[in-house]
Amino acid sequence: MKDRTLLMIPGPIEFEPEVLSALGAPTASHVDPEFIEAFGKSLERMREVWLSPAGQPFVIAGSGTLAMDIPAANLIEPGDNALVLSTGYFGDRYAEILARYGAKVTTVSAEPGGMVDFDRIEAELKKGSFKLLTFTHVDTSTAVRVEPETIGKLGKKYGVLTILDGVCSVAGEEIRQDEWGIDVVLTASQKAVGVPPGLALLVAGTKAIETWKSRKTPVLNYYGDWKNWLPIMEAYESRKPSYFATPPVNLIFALNVSLGHIISEGMAARFARHKKIGQACHAAIQALGLDMVPKDIRFAASTLSAPRYPNGVNGPDLLPKIKSAGVVLAGGLHSAIKNEYFRIGHMGAIKAGDVLAAVGAIEIGLSACGYQFEKGAGVAAAQRIFLS
Ligand code: PMP
Numbered sequence: 001m002k003d004r005t006l007l008m009i010p011g012p013i014e015f016e017p018e019v020l021s022a023l024g025a026p027t028a029s030h031v032d033p034e035f036i037e038a039f040g041k042s043l044e045r046m047r048e049v050w051l052s053p054a055g056q057p058f059v060i061a062g063s064g065t066l067a068m069d070i071p072a073a074n075l076i077e078p079g080d081n082a083l084v085l086s087t088g089y090f091g092d093r094y095a096e097i098l099a100r101y102g103a104k105v106t107t108v109s110a111e112p113g114g115m116v117d118f119d120r121i122e123a124e125l126k127k128g129s130f131k132l133l134t135f136t137h138v139d140t141s142t143a144v145r146v147e148p149e150t151i152g153k154l155g156k157k158y159g160v161l162t163i164l165d166g167v168c169s170v171a172g173e174e175i176r177q178d179e180w181g182i183d184v185v186l187t188a189s190q191k192a193v194g195v196p197p198g199l200a201l202l203v204a205g206t207k208a209i210e211t212w213k214s215r216k217t218p219v220l221n222y223y224g225d226w227k228n229w230l231p232i233m234e235a236y237e238s239r240k241p242s243y244f245a246t247p248p249v250n251l252i253f254a255l256n257v258s259l260g261h262i263i264s265e266g267m268a269a270r271f272a273r274h275k276k277i278g279q280a281c282h283a284a285i286q287a288l289g290l291d292m293v294p295k296d297i298r299f300a301a302s303t304l305s306a307p308r309y310p311n312g313v314n315g316p317d318l319l320p321k322i323k324s325a326g327v328v329l330a331g332g333l334h335s336a337i338k339n340e341y342f343r344i345g346h347m348g349a350i351k352a353g354d355v356l357a358a359v360g361a362i363e364i365g366l367s368a369c370g371y372q373f374e375k376g377a378g379v380a381a382a383q384r385i386f387l388s
Contacts, residue, residue, distance in 0.1 A: 006354060022250065028253075054178055057202070058202050059199060068186060072163075076131070082104070085151070087135075088112065143294050155182075161183040288366065312370065321364065
């Protein structure tokens with residue numbers, strides 16, 4: 001039998017065949033008219049996917065960490081105050097990045113699986129000295145989702161720039177960048193955007209760009225400096241050739257294809273599909289008698305789930321058994337609870353059948369580990385959501 005598996009980790013995800021063919025096509029020149037058109041179109045399409053008609057999109061070769069690094073490099077000047085809302089591993093990473101550019105960082109952290117304390121955040125903001133705040137929409141290490149609308153309002157109220165790390169949420173969870181007043185929304189290609197790893201993607205609002213333009217000190221990162229990239233993005237969008245650093249031609253062709261798929265699905269329909277898939281996964285996990293890392297279902301993400309291992313079951317035993325049943329899942333990531341849970345990614349072009357396959361494989365794995373549960377209960381619970 002062919003060694004075929006279904007990849008359901010929280011990125012990279014399964015990609016659409018048409019996206020993969022764009023990647024495998026002969027590479028064009030970066031000044032070829034067809035490539036210029038694909039790049040320009042991708043930038044326009046990003047505005048639609050981000051729901052940010054007024055924003056400035058950037059497409060730069062790199063991973064999600066570069067997409068976090070770039071706004072930090074461009075907006076922070078040494079000595080600025082930054083507030084980090086941390087709901088896990090990636091929130092903590094943002095604090096490190098900001099500190100590297102000389103920011104004085106205050107971090108408001110949640111316990112693993114918990115929500116950040118909004119009273120404490122507001123109390124910090126009232127002190128009045130923060131230039132920006134960052135938050136992780138869905139922290140991939142905990143599957144906790146923070147509501148961007150609330151943060152956007154707080155940012156506006158206190159005149160603080162807001163940066164949303166949407167690496168595990170953009171094009172899956174609902175984000176309305178302009179309406180909700182989020183100044184920068186960033187992601188990477190390999191998650192719900194549906195393109196293999198290699199692209200750092202972000203949209204910066206007018207206030208972020210103005211803040212960068214009024215800097216008094218140079219940007220301390222040569223590659224990431226918007227001074228190098230803004231003219232490139234503007235040139236491609238007006239369908240003119242340009243060069244600062246060689247763009248990843250095939251990945252950008254693939255991005256244009258995937259963004260086209262996302263837009264033809266429609267953003268409202270896409271958010272609703274992810275929500276339903278999330279609900280189906282959560283229902284299955286509960287029906288199997290497993291706890292989840294998020295302490296409250298109301299802030300459990302729609303793009304990934306983080307079930308805790310039941311007593312007597314551990315990752316090195318369970319995950320290979322699930323893989324033998326055909327589905328690749330991920331282990332834990334948050335250092336405080338790393339060995340206590342596993343992660344199921346369910347974003348992008350995922351369908352109900354993929355979720356049912358994953359839950360079925362989890363049941364096979366749990367059963368082979370000797371865990372006692374009502375056989376078929378997880379699959380039935382997920383199916384009930386899909387049929388409702
Ligand atoms: N932020 C979040 C929320 C993520 O999930 C990830 C990747 N898992 C990153 C940032 C970093 O992205 P990358 O691994 O592509 O550098």
